[in-house]
Amino acid sequence: MLEQMTARLDFHGKALMLRSQRQQVLASNIANADTPGYVARDFDFAQALQKAAGANGTRATEGVAMTDARHLSLQGGPGSPKTDLAYTVQTQPSQDRNTVDLDRERANFVDNTVRYESTLRFINGHVKTMLSAITGQ
Amino acid sequence: MSMFSIFNVSGSAVSAQAQRLNVVASNLANADAVAGPDGQSYKARQVQFQTVPMGGPGSAGVKVQTVTESDQPGRRTYEPSHPSADGEGYVTHSNVNPVEEMVNMISASRSYQNNVEVMNTAKSLLLKTLQMGN
Numbered sequence: 370m371l372e373q374m375t376a377r378l379d380f381h382g383k384a385l386m387l388r389s390q391r392q393q394v395l396a397s398n399i400a401n402a403d404t405p406g407y408v409a410r411d412f413d414f415a416q417a418l419q420k421a422a423g424a425n426g427t428r429a430t431e432g433v434a435m436t437d438a439r440h441l442s443l444q445g446g447p448g449s450p451k452t453d454l455a456y457t458v459q460t461q462p463s464q465d466r467n468t469v470d471l472d473r474e475r476a477n478f479v480d481n482t483v484r485y486e487s488t489l490r491f492i493n494g495h496v497k498t499m500l501s502a503i504t505g506q
Numbered sequence: 507m508s509m510f511s512i513f514n515v516s517g518s519a520v521s522a523q524a525q526r527l528n529v530v531a532s533n534l535a536n537a538d539a540v541a542g543p544d545g546q547s548y549k550a551r552q553v554q555f556q557t558v559p560m561g562g563p564g565s566a567g568v569k570v571q572t573v574t575e576s577d578q579p580g581r582r583t584y585e586p587s588h589p590s591a592d593g594e595g596y597v598t599h600s601n602v603n604p605v606e607e608m609v610n611m612i613s614a615s616r617s618y619q620n621n622v623e624v625m626n627t628a629k630s631l632l633l634k635t636l637q638m639g640n
Contacts, residue, residue: 385635389509392631394564396512396624400519403526403617404555404568415624453563473618482627489634496639 374499381492383421388485390452395478398457398469405465409457409474417452422442509635511565512628516542516621518558519585523618526553526571532613537602548600549575550607576601 388434401407459468529551536548556571578601586595 389631390562390564392628393508393515393562396628397515397560397564397566399620399624400515400568401555401557401566402620403523403613404557407557407566410564452564452591453575476609478624478627482631486630486634489638492638493640 375444378492378495379488380422381488381495385485385488387417387421387452388481388488391481392478392485394454394481395474395481398474399478402467402471402474408466409468409469410454411457411477412452412454429442440488508562508565509537509628509632511561513625514560515565515567516625516628518560519621520618520625522553522555522568522570523614523621524554525560526614527611527618529553530607530614533602533607534604534611536600536620537604538609539600540597547580547598548602549577550600550602551575552610 391412391414394412398409398411401409457468457470457473459472460473513629519623527569551573554571554573555568558566558567558569560567580598580601582596582598584595585591585597588597591597598625
């Protein structure tokens, strides 16, 4: 019963974790905008979220073998969803082999910020809905 | 919590850019210097940035790897009455190119601003996350 109530919250929680990870990757790109030889990184958010949300049990325990029936499942643990980091496509070649496009990174950063905040609002709205259902007022 | 490492990443970038600004400032200050502390003319300095991995696979900070000195020949002017003039009456100034340094300064200050902006955004997001459920 409780699981049904929190299932949607769980989804938004995963989305929030992925958003914060992407925020961090974008911050690294912006930080390294002047570093020679740095290759900008990013990941496909939609794909990562699908992976994290789609296969609930299998994703969370990836990399950890459960060899005994008494082993605790890692599902829902503090571990963050895994992301496949890729490299961004270079828009303009530069002499120092740096592939950061600062304008694009800034745009992505702002976009990610807004989406992070909207995910937060979804969570808050959901919590409010559940609270009002619990108190019955 | 991965959002907190943004402060490390952007903080390292801010300090690296501040060091770059520092080097630009000393280059510009010595643009007309005739002799440095060792008697030689001042050589323009330049920082070299390097990526530093910080925790996760996607988080990369910056540090100043080395400060290199330019080996361009210094600017020579004919001033026979100058106390530092050589036998032929030429004075060797520093090899700083002020135009280059100004460009470098603007670039460093923009990057600094960018990273401060990133930190501000991360801070406001984290504060909003703290109030989750309210």
